[in-house]
Amino acid sequence: MTEYVTHEHDVLIIGAGGAGLRAAVEASACGARVAVISKSLLGKAHTVMAEGGIAAAMGNVDDRDNWRVHFADTMRGGQYLSNWRMAELHAKESPARVRELEAWGALFDRTRDGRILQRNFGGHRYPRLAHVGDRTGLEMIRTLQDHGIHLGFEVFMEHTIITLLKAGDRIAAGFGYDRERGRFHLFRAKAVVLATGGIGRAYKITSNSWEYTGDGHSLAYHAGAALMDMEFVQFHPTGMIWPPSVRGILVTEGVRGEGGVLRNRNGERFMFKDIPPLYVNQTANSEEEGWRYTQGDKDAKRPPELLTRDHVARCIRREVREGRGSPHGGVFLDIAWIKERIPNAAEHIKKKLPSMYHQFKQLADIDITQEPMEVGPTTHYMMGGVRVDADSQMSDVPGLFAAGECAAGLHGANRLGGNSLSDLLVFGKRAGEYAAVFARENPLGEVNSQELGLAEKWALQPFERKGSENPYAVQHKLQDTMQELVGIVRREQEMLQALDHIRELKAASERVSVDGNREYNTGWHTALDLHHLLTVSEIVTRAALERKESRGAHFRDDFPTKDDHFGNSNIAVRKGTDGEMQFRWEPTPAMREDLQQVIQEMK
Numbered sequence: 001m002t003e004y005v006t007h008e009h010d011v012l013i014i015g016a017g018g019a020g021l022r023a024a025v026e027a028s029a030c031g032a033r034v035a036v037i038s039k040s041l042l043g044k045a046h047t048v049m050a051e052g053g054i055a056a057a058m059g060n061v062d063d064r065d066n067w068r069v070h071f072a073d074t075m076r077g078g079q080y081l082s083n084w085r086m087a088e089l090h091a092k093e094s095p096a097r098v099r100e101l102e103a104w105g106a107l108f109d110r111t112r113d114g115r116i117l118q119r120n121f122g123g124h125r126y127p128r129l130a131h132v133g134d135r136t137g138l139e140m141i142r143t144l145q146d147h148g149i150h151l152g153f154e155v156f157m158e159h160t161i162i163t164l165l166k167a168g169d170r171i172a173a174g175f176g177y178d179r180e181r182g183r184f185h186l187f188r189a190k191a192v193v194l195a196t197g198g199i200g201r202a203y204k205i206t207s208n209s210w211e212y213t214g215d216g217h218s219l220a221y222h223a224g225a226a227l228m229d230m231e232f233v234q235f236h237p238t239g240m241i242w243p244p245s246v247r248g249i250l251v252t253e254g255v256r257g258e259g260g261v262l263r264n265r266n267g268e269r270f271m272f273k274d275i276p277p278l279y280v281n282q283t284a285n286s287e288e289e290g291w292r293y294t295q296g297d298k299d300a301k302r303p304p305e306l307l308t309r310d311h312v313a314r315c316i317r318r319e320v321r322e323g324r325g326s327p328h329g330g331v332f333l334d335i336a337w338i339k340e341r342i343p344n345a346a347e348h349i350k351k352k353l354p355s356m357y358h359q360f361k362q363l364a365d366i367d368i369t370q371e372p373m374e375v376g377p378t379t380h381y382m383m384g385g386v387r388v389d390a391d392s393q394m395s396d397v398p399g400l401f402a403a404g405e406c407a408a409g410l411h412g413a414n415r416l417g418g419n420s421l422s423d424l425l426v427f428g429k430r431a432g433e434y435a436a437v438f439a440r441e442n443p444l445g446e447v448n449s450q451e452l453g454l455a456e457k458w459a460l461q462p463f464e465r466k467g468s469e470n471p472y473a474v475q476h477k478l479q480d481t482m483q484e485l486v487g488i489v490r491r492e493q494e495m496l497q498a499l500d501h502i503r504e505l506k507a508a509s510e511r512v513s514v515d516g517n518r519e520y521n522t523g524w525h526t527a528l529d530l531h532h533l534l535t536v537s538e539i540v541t542r543a544a545l546e547r548k549e550s551r552g553a554h555f556r557d558d559f560p561t562k563d564d565h566f567g568n569s570n571i572a573v574r575k576g577t578d579g580e581m582q583f584r585w586e587p588t589p590a591m592r593e594d595l596q597q598v599i600q601e602m603k
Ligand SMILES: Cc1cc2nc3c(=O)[nH]c(=O)nc-3n(C[C@H](O)[C@H](O)[C@H](O)COP(=O)(O)OP(=O)(O)OC[C@H]3O[C@@H](n4cnc5c(N)ncnc54)[C@H](O)[C@@H]3O)c2cc1C
Pocket: 014, 015, 016, 017, 018, 019, 020, 037, 038, 039, 040, 044, 045, 046, 047, 048, 049, 050, 051, 052, 053, 054, 055, 136, 137, 159, 160, 161, 162, 195, 196, 197, 198, 207, 208, 209, 211, 215, 216, 250, 380, 381, 403, 404, 405, 406, 417, 418, 419, 420, 421, 422, 424
């Protein structure tokens, strides 16, 4: 057996975003020896980019808010496909997780009387997002790092795990390489937590950074865990669209929460034209009422710009398709208009949305305090992921846990903005705690040396091949395919075509070759990432074909309405013993009666 750099820990955490760091904090506090692995430098995970805030029903700005309203909002937003137990835990526990973050040093924006300030966001009935301007993720990561560093977990930055190894049924290790030197590392552990984030890089236009190639989803799937809800990919309605080099970069929903409005090229606030039945009772009847809502009038209802993301994204697409789009194929998002309503509007906007101000000034030469932004949908978030037990976050594979964006359950068919950061805190903590318990009760598993040898051989193949395929070209073709054929609006014929492309691209990925040596070879890294990207892309496409209806983020042009027949089931996929993907419809578990009552009350 080749000598690898070998590490041994109780708990191995793959991912150093909010979910991974919160899990590491908890597992360490429970006395476990913990390793955290991250593809990029510590502090650079996706979470750092989060802008708008953390959803938690603290009721600081509107005392009518409580966990029951948050629970009902989350279930409604997820079109009742969310795991109700996760939605319950999330709504009940997120306020404590936010206060804990504050106690560890996070400096949130404040109300006049010194409490954590909360802002409006799409789909949340009351102002609920604890925030730090529009840089909330940065503060969250900084706080978790500062706090965690004193607990003594080991961090392996710029390391990538390429496969999980098992001892019998149970998880035993992660195997990967360090990006700088290209050496292989074996991380043996009694429990493993996946916290690898999303899959956005499977698409061409995305708010996600280079790291989000669906690794955790694919690692879990190939290790035998079930994935769920993979047809539900969230397209955020407002990404930058111009200039082309910045296309996809997120424009936070916080802009709309602060009073920003959407208009088409004729200046019309088109969102008033189409209010979904589930939200009719909660949506403003006039522009005037919508404005009052954003300014904290408790008697007003939310403006239609703050409807759920799936709906807003589709309305924007409709405006563009019907010829009412902006010059570069989007619509206008206008926050500058608030100068008609409040004095010192420019200063107010800069204070509330500092990153947005700088982003547009520097990248597009637009001053958002004076002129509207051009925006359009961008691939943003993955609702689907590893199916986990709601309380412990353990997957079907004993000892393998998942939390954050790579886990499924909380968000169902559509995530509400702000519910991801709270998800990371609530379920990151739970995953860390239960992984530490699992590690206490189980010894290290033995790694099969033959399997290890095969993994190494597979990883080195791109250097040995004299093939003609370039890894970047294959990745770009895949991104085009997913964008064009499995995007915001889906049709059977196009998705079947996408499957053909994916099949061809899989074959191409097996001919990919790379030059140079193993030291910081990004071509090699991309060649290895292709395996994950192709796995998740195929699963997304097949699941989307299965769901012959439109629900939440999944819109089928050939089945444009919701169908009750599919309304009580999730789609799960696992790898069969023959290596093929096996899809299964699984009925959503019956909701506890007291929670059903909450839903009824909040209608
Ligand atoms: C621009 C932007 C703004 C957002 N704003 C908000 C917001 O205001 N509120 C909100 O609730 N949500 C927001 N979101 C969503 C939210 O930020 C993410 O869903 C969340 O941060 C994901 O956190 P995570 O811990 O699951 O994973 P991430 O933060 O994505 O971290 C994943 C980690 O896994 C590591 N990793 C991945 N694969 C491997 C591998 N193979 N080996 C080793 N390490 C690996 C990565 O290096 C990284 O460290 C926003 C997202 C974006 C893109």
